[in-house]
Amino acid sequence: MNTAEAGAVRSGLKEWIFTIDHKRVGVLYLFGSLAAFLLAGTMAMLIRTELLSPTNTITSNPTTYNVWLYFHGAAMILGFIIPSLTGFFANYYVPLMIGAKDVAFPRVNALSVWLYWVGVILALLTFVIPDPPDVMWTGYPPYSVITTGNTALYTFTVLLMGFSSIAGGVNLIATIILMRAPGMTWNKLNIFVWCTLGAFVLQLIFIPFLGNAVTLISLDKYLGTHFTTPSSGGSPLIFENIFWFYSHPAVYVMLLPGVGLIYEIVATFSRNRVFNYKGVVYGGILGSVALSGEVWAHHLYVTGNPDWLTIIITFTTLLISVPVGLLVIGLLGTLYRGSIEYRTPMLFAVGFIFLFLVGGLTGIPNAMSAIYMQLHSTYWIPGHFHYVMALSMTSAIIGGIYYVFPKLTGKMYNETLGKIGFVLLFIGFNVTFFLTMYMGVVYGMPRRFYSYEQFPEVHGIQQVTTMGSYIILLGALVVAASWIHGLIAGKRAPENPWGSRSLEWTHTQSPPPPGNFPRIPELSDDWGPYNYGKSLGATEEER
Amino acid sequence: MKKKIFIPAALHAAFFLAAATGHAQEVQDPREGWFELWHELLVDITVLGVVFATIALYLLIKYRRRHPDDVGTGKEVSTFAALSWVIIPGLIFLADDVYLGAKNFELWNVYRNVPKNAYVVEATGRMWSWGFKYPEGGGIETTNELRVPAGRPVEVKITSADVIHSLSLPYYKVKWDAQPGRSTHLWFYPKEPGEHVLTCVEYCGMMHSNMYGKVIVMPEKEFDKWVEENRPKGGSL
Ligand code: HEM
Ligand SMILES: [Cu+2]
Ligand SMILES: [Cu+2]
Numbered sequence: 001m002n003t004a005e006a007g008a009v010r011s012g013l014k015e016w017i018f019t020i021d022h023k024r025v026g027v028l029y030l031f032g033s034l035a036a037f038l039l040a041g042t043m044a045m046l047i048r049t050e051l052l053s054p055t056n057t058i059t060s061n062p063t064t065y066n067v068w069l070y071f072h073g074a075a076m077i078l079g080f081i082i083p084s085l086t087g088f089f090a091n092y093y094v095p096l097m098i099g100a101k102d103v104a105f106p107r108v109n110a111l112s113v114w115l116y117w118v119g120v121i122l123a124l125l126t127f128v129i130p131d132p133p134d135v136m137w138t139g140y141p142p143y144s145v146i147t148t149g150n151t152a153l154y155t156f157t158v159l160l161m162g163f164s165s166i167a168g169g170v171n172l173i174a175t176i177i178l179m180r181a182p183g184m185t186w187n188k189l190n191i192f193v194w195c196t197l198g199a200f201v202l203q204l205i206f207i208p209f210l211g212n213a214v215t216l217i218s219l220d221k222y223l224g225t226h227f228t229t230p231s232s233g234g235s236p237l238i239f240e241n242i243f244w245f246y247s248h249p250a251v252y253v254m255l256l257p258g259v260g261l262i263y264e265i266v267a268t269f270s271r272n273r274v275f276n277y278k279g280v281v282y283g284g285i286l287g288s289v290a291l292s293g294e295v296w297a298h299h300l301y302v303t304g305n306p307d308w309l310t311i312i313i314t315f316t317t318l319l320i321s322v323p324v325g326l327l328v329i330g331l332l333g334t335l336y337r338g339s340i341e342y343r344t345p346m347l348f349a350v351g352f353i354f355l356f357l358v359g360g361l362t363g364i365p366n367a368m369s370a371i372y373m374q375l376h377s378t379y380w381i382p383g384h385f386h387y388v389m390a391l392s393m394t395s396a397i398i399g400g401i402y403y404v405f406p407k408l409t410g411k412m413y414n415e416t417l418g419k420i421g422f423v424l425l426f427i428g429f430n431v432t433f434f435l436t437m438y439m440g441v442v443y444g445m446p447r448r449f450y451s452y453e454q455f456p457e458v459h460g461i462q463q464v465t466t467m468g469s470y471i472i473l474l475g476a477l478v479v480a481a482s483w484i485h486g487l488i489a490g491k492r493a494p495e496n497p498w499g500s501r502s503l504e505w506t507h508t509q510s511p512p513p514p515g516n517f518p519r520i521p522e523l524s525d526d527w528g529p530y531n532y533g534k535s536l537g538a539t540e541e542e543r
Numbered sequence: 544m545k546k547k548i549f550i551p552a553a554l555h556a557a558f559f560l561a562a563a564t565g566h567a568q569e570v571q572d573p574r575e576g577w578f579e580l581w582h583e584l585l586v587d588i589t590v591l592g593v594v595f596a597t598i599a600l601y602l603l604i605k606y607r608r609r610h611p612d613d614v615g616t617g618k619e620v621s622t623f624a625a626l627s628w629v630i631i632p633g634l635i636f637l638a639d640d641v642y643l644g645a646k647n648f649e650l651w652n653v654y655r656n657v658p659k660n661a662y663v664v665e666a667t668g669r670m671w672s673w674g675f676k677y678p679e680g681g682g683i684e685t686t687n688e689l690r691v692p693a694g695r696p697v698e699v700k701i702t703s704a705d706v707i708h709s710l711s712l713p714y715y716k717v718k719w720d721a722q723p724g725r726s727t728h729l730w731f732y733p734k735e736p737g738e739h740v741l742t743c744v745e746y747c748g749m750m751h752s753n754m755y756g757k758v759i760v761m762p763e764k765e766f767d768k769w770v771e772e773n774r775p776k777g778g779s780l
Contacts, residue, residue: 062749136746142723143706143748230724236707237722270606272615279629302709303720304727307655314647318640322633328595329632335602338615342607350603357595361588368643370650371581373573374716377709377744441581444713446744449752454740532614 020106021514022091027408028113029087030401032120036079039124041476043072048432048469051462055451062450066134067149069448071126073137074154077250078161079123081389083116084397085257086165086203090172090196092404096504096512097190097529099181099521104174112167119160125153136448138243139214141228141236145221155218162207169200181503183523187281190502190529191267191274194281195260198289199253206293210246213239237304244296252292254389256285258396259327259356262349265403266334268500269346273530275333284330287323295320301369302376310369317367324360328353343498344418348399351426352392359387362437380440382447383433391429398425398479405483406497407504410511411490417482424475431468435461502529570658570696572732576650577716583646587639654717657730661698662691668701668708668721668743671750683773687756689741691733692766698730709745712758718744733760 016024046068050057059065095103103109126132134149144151176197180189216227216239226232228239267274274280297305297313331353340346362384365371375381398421405413439445439458452458496505504512507521606615620628665676666689677683677690691697701710703721711718715731743754761769 062752066746066749066751134748138746140707140746143746146706147748230722235724237725270615271608271613272617273619275617276620276625276628279625283629283633302718304722304725310651311648314651315640315644318644319637321640322636325632325636326629329628332595332599332602333628334617335599335606337617338602338606339608339613340603340606353599354596357592357599361592364588364643365581365584368580368584368647370573370577370647370654371584373654373718374577374581374713376718377711378713444711446711446742446752448746451752454742454755533616 018110020102020110022095022103022106022109023512023516025106025109025113026088026091029083029091029116032113032117033080033084033088036075036083036120036123040072040075040080041473043068043075045469045473047072048466050450051452052466054453054456054459054462063134063149065450066136066448067126067132070133070136070154071123074157075123076390077137077254078158079120081254081393081397082161082165082250085254085261085393086168086172086196086199087113087116089192089257089261089397089400089404090168090200092408093190093504094172094175094193094196095179096508096516097193097502098176098179098184099503099507099517099523100175100179101515101517101520103171104178105171108167108171112164112171115160115164115167119157119164122153122157122160129153138247139217140243141217141220141239142230144217145228151221152218155214158214159211162211165203166207169203172196173200173204181521181523183521183525183527187278188523188528190260191263191277191280191285192257192260194285195256195263198285199256201289202249202253202292206246206249209242210250213242213246216242237300240300240303241297241305244299245293248296248299249292251385251389252288254393256288258352258393259331261396261400261403262331262352263334264502265345265349265399266331267530268403268498268502268505269343269349270335270338270340271499271532272334272336272338273528273532275330275336277530279326280330284323284326287326288320291316291320291323298367298369298372301372314367314369318364320367321360321364328357328360343402344413344415344422345399345403347419347422348395348402351422351429352395352399355387355395355429356392358434359384359389359392362387365441374444375441377447378440379436379445379447383435383437383440386429386433386436391433395425395429401483403498405486406493407510407512409487409490410493411486412493412497413482413486413490417478417485421475421479421482424471424478426475428468428471428473428475432465432472433468435465435468439465501531570660570732571653572734573650573654573730574714574716574732576653580646580650584643587643654729657698657728658696661696661730663698663700664689664691665700666702666710666721667704668710668747668754669704670706670748671743671754673710673741673743673754673756677770679770679774682775683770689756689758690766690769691758691760692763693733693736693760694763696730696732698728701727701729706747707745708743708747708754710741711744712739712741714739714758720745733758736760736762 019025050059050065091109129150131148131150133151133154134147135144135151135154139154176193219225220228226234228234228236263274294316295313297309298317301310366375366384402413402418439461443455443457445452445455445458493510495509498505503521508517663678667674673687675685675689699710701719701721702725703723705723708721709718710721712731717729717731719727719729737760739758741756741758743751747754
């Protein structure tokens with residue numbers, strides 16, 4: 001390698017580290033979240049493999065298993081799902097979709113991604129330090145206070161991710177409010193942009209509660225305070241309430257942008273308008289935002305919360321079915337009279353519709369406190385929340401990456417590999433997590449169990465479940481292969497391979513240059529990101 | 544001490560609840576109630592699921608692209624249609640929610656109001672076992688083994704000596720957290736003699752999954768005999 005080339009590589013690296021370009025910041029988020037997915041996914045495979053037999057399978061130390069489970073849960077939520085949706089997709093798409101040259105505060109944006117990366121690195125210390133955290137991602141005291149595991153690592157990882165999200169949120173909310181292109185009125189925003197706005201409003205309101213909760217336990221553990229020790233007047237129940245006061249809304253932080261991506265994909269591949277746009281935005285999205293703060297205590301029906309709270313929360317939680325139902329109706333309505341093409345992103349969107357349907361409907365029993373008497377803390381719960389959060393949102397993310405692939409890389413991926421990947425994942429998802437729910441509700445098989453000799457009925461089912469997770473692994477490998485193949489050997493992507501009408505496809509090349517658009521687009525009255533019936537819509541001098 | 548559930552009167556009326564707190568004569572079995580409501584719920588969500596899935600499949604097949612340059616022909620909805628598409632499904636879901644909510648509270652009242660004649664045992668969770676203390680004079684104690692007479696409601700008063708645990712009786716469809724510094728309770732109705740698993744279901748550290756034992760439901764006579772045999776000798780009487 002000659003010196004000129006070496007210099008180019010070095011300055012290339014420097015450009016990435018000091019970048020304040022929203023697309024590069026987004027890509028940095030993407031790398032971080034894929035790394036987190038890889039590791040947390042590895043943990044999932046270890047966990048499922050351990051569960052092949054009722055006692056010792058691959059580790060004889062329950063604590064090792066508990067650390068895997070801690071890392072899997074925390075890294076999947078804080079390291080993968082939230083950063084890929086509100087970090088990568090939000091950063092990449094929002095300025096492109098609203099017709100802006102960049103975000104409002106590019107340096108704050110760079111800060112947010114590097115805070116996130118430090119958080120990822122901190123989380124990785126889990127595998128290096130002698131007493132890694134074993135507190136599960138929920139970190140309930142007093143256990144998290146008395147354990148020999150390193151609760152501080154949990155606290156600081158969460159805090160860093162939280163600060164990162166706050167920085168990102170301030171920036172993107174300001175961007176959406178202030179930097180829309182001329183003519184980009186609120187009712188013309190892409191659904192994804194609305195979803196991002198909703199998600200970040202939730203983050204800004206609720207993250208401080210999470211920060212507060214995780215700080216309390218470390219103060220108790222290391223500085224000897226008594227916020228959560230009952231013998232000194234503290235209360236673990238307070239922690240549980242504060243924790244879920246954030247962590248339920250967090251479900252919508254993940255759900256909304258995922259649903260938003262699916263709307264983009266479905267509209268593009270159906271070449272159709274979004275059905276009842278205003279109903280989706282003001283009913284579905286804003287309705288979810290409004291309700292999501294009033295339901296936290298459904299995680300705490302059987303704890304010690306007063307009965308009057310349980311009764312109110314049962315009702316508010318059931319009400320969530322209204323906005324979520326509107327979101328689903330909007331999706332189905334967008335198919336109506338569409339012209340649907342089944343490319344890989346659309347397959348993942350179809351998968352999403354069915355997985356989300358199962359996840360949403362199996363949430364109804366969770367809302368009901370009396371039914372919850374059996375469901376609480378059994379496999380039903382991980383079964384249900386993997387359907388909504390893990391499976392639906394992972395489908396949205398993977399489908400979303402296939403969808404953005406040509407724009408992001410300037411290359412096309414291989415459709416056949418993509419489709420095989422989808423089929424494997426869809427089968428694996430359902431085998432694994434349908435059975436997980438089944439074991440929970442029928443036999444009461446508890447979650448977070450290293451061994452399960454007391455439940456002889458589930459031995460066989462556990463094995464089939466693990467086989468299901470190996471199918472997921474296979475699917476994930478095929479998906480990864482298709483991306484790597486696309487990056488190396490993919491054909492050159494045209495500007496708008498899908499024939500979408502949204503700005504990021506119609507008004508800039510693939511990949512978009514720094515500054516995004518040659519000129520800030522000016523949008524005429526009859527332009528809309530989903531206007532397929534009419535002419536391309538941008539004003540004439542624009543093209 | 545029997546706790547009465549506090550339900551604001553207005554809520555009561557709104558959910559069409561005939562005060563279920565009243566009838567103490569006839570003991571309702573929460574387990575049976577659970578199965579009844581669960582089956583109803585299963586029908587409810589299956590119907591919703593099948594309807595939505597069928598519509599989705601129909602649309603996905605019917606509107607597949609026939610020619611490469613086809614575009615969709617969906618129309619923007621009128622304001623009236625837009626509102627109707629929000630309000631009507633909203634009301635349908637709302638109606639279902641209110642219905643399920645009301646059903647739920649009936650059963651919840653059964654779960655939370657312990658019958659007057661219940662046999663009361665005290666349970667303490669600790670890392671990592673369950674201790675049970677029986678009411679008979681002098682106090683019988685067992686570990687990881689809850690013995691109860693058949694045919695009589697059993698109340699378990701629960702607390703924890705260290706971290707949060709949760710006492711689960713999957714067969715009786717009931718569980719409740721054991722919180723340090725707090726007394727909670729659950730009750731169940733063991734009608735028939737038999738043995739069922741009881742286990743911890745709140746993560747409590749290394750041996751969490753080993754924190755299990757049995758509920759042993761004995762015919763009343765045998766149970767009385769067991770109590771007599773195990774009553775501490777020479778203790779307080
Ligand atoms: C890709 C395939 C995946 C598999 C096979 C898998 C498997 C599992 C298993 C076996 C458990 C333990 C259940 C228990 O015993 O309690 C678990 C827990 C969990 N998983 Fe996954 N998972 C996957 C993906 C995801 C994703 C994408 C997320 C992202 C949200 C996720 C989030 C969680 C969480 C939050 C927990 C709970 C951890 C806890 O109990 O503290 N998982 N998963
Ligand atoms: Cu929740
Ligand atoms: Cu436990």
